[in-house]
Amino acid sequence: MERSEPAVLDTPWARTVPARVARELIVCGALGACMDAYTRRTITGREQLEAMEGPVLFVANHASHMDTPALLRALPPRWRRRTAVAAAADYFYADPKLAATVALAFGTVPLARKGGGLEGCTHLTSLFADRWSLVLFAEGTRSRDGNVGALRSGAAVLAAEHDLPIVPVHIGGTHETMPTGRRWMQRAPGLGIGSRRPITFRFGAPIxxxxxxxxxxxxxxxxxxxxxxxxxxxxxxRTARREPQPTR
Structure with a gap:
């Protein structure tokens, strides 16, 4: 197995208890306070998770780099503690320092975006066996205009392969807050320093x-x-591609 294959690039240490404690402080502490300064959020449908047990695939649209921490923070604590995020191996794992950073901060696991199908994804079998859920951004990349692009079919392939339910999630407002190309969040136009932008999370019934x-x-x-x-x-x-799609 080559070094570049996702299963080799995986960082299991990021799913240990110390790493999970650090991630909670990052996502719900430091980043949470920052997001609250720029946004006001509304969450609906989350009660459907109360009667469910993991693992599941959280499949969401993707319009901003802030989607990942914002979605993790929107999950109930018991889900957040055992949810990883699929990340593009060619983008986030090309640099070991960046790979370690995103693995610690967001619990990422590497996935290939092109040509691999389910090959090189043996680490996901262990992930699901340990009752970890996974966030997948089904478009495979961030939207440039805020609209949802063609959905790739990798999440459906994983769901069928591992007999997992898909919990669809719609994320709204993050493109306006931190669009592609912008390095930090922005407030809505208004008096003084502006007003907080609304962001929304809607969890759907399991598929x-x-x-x-x-x-x-x-x-x-x-x-x-x-x-x-x-x-x-x-x-x-246009929704015909089959490989599992990570975030970028």
Whole structure:
């Protein structure tokens, strides 16, 4: 197995108790205070998680680098403590220092964005066996205009392979707060220093892969949820790629 394969790049130490304690302080402490200074959040549908047990796949749209800490913080504590985030191996794991930083701060696990299918993902088998859930941003990259791009089918492939439910999540307002190309959050225009921008998180009912469904059909159900939540989405005919899609 080559060094560049995701399973080799994984950092299991980031899922130890000391790392999880540090991550809680980062996400809900330092970053949480910063996000509260720039945004006001609304969370709906989270009660559906109360009767569920992990692992699950949280599949969300992606419009900003702040999506990751904001979504982790929106999870109930018992879920947040055992939820990892898929991250692009070619982007976040090319530099060992950056890899260690995102692994500690956000509990990332590396995934290939191109050509690998489920190959090189043996570390995910161990992750799910240890009852860890996983956040996947289904577009595979951040939206440049705030609209939801074509959903890749990797999340559906993983859900079928590991018999996991998909919990769709719509994230709203993060593009306006910290769009692609911007290094920090911004307030809404207003008097003085401006006002806090609204951000929203809507958790949907779990989606189970049916035996007769293709990955694209599963992701179409995710797309419909995002559209019902108010997102501008890309039609199903463009949701045909199969590899698991990490964040960038």
């Amino acid at each position: 189970r892969v049916r035996e007769d469904e293709t990955p694209a059909e599963v992701m179409e159900r995710v797309r419909l949820f995002l559209a019902e939540s108010g997102a501008a989405t890309t039609p199903r005919e």
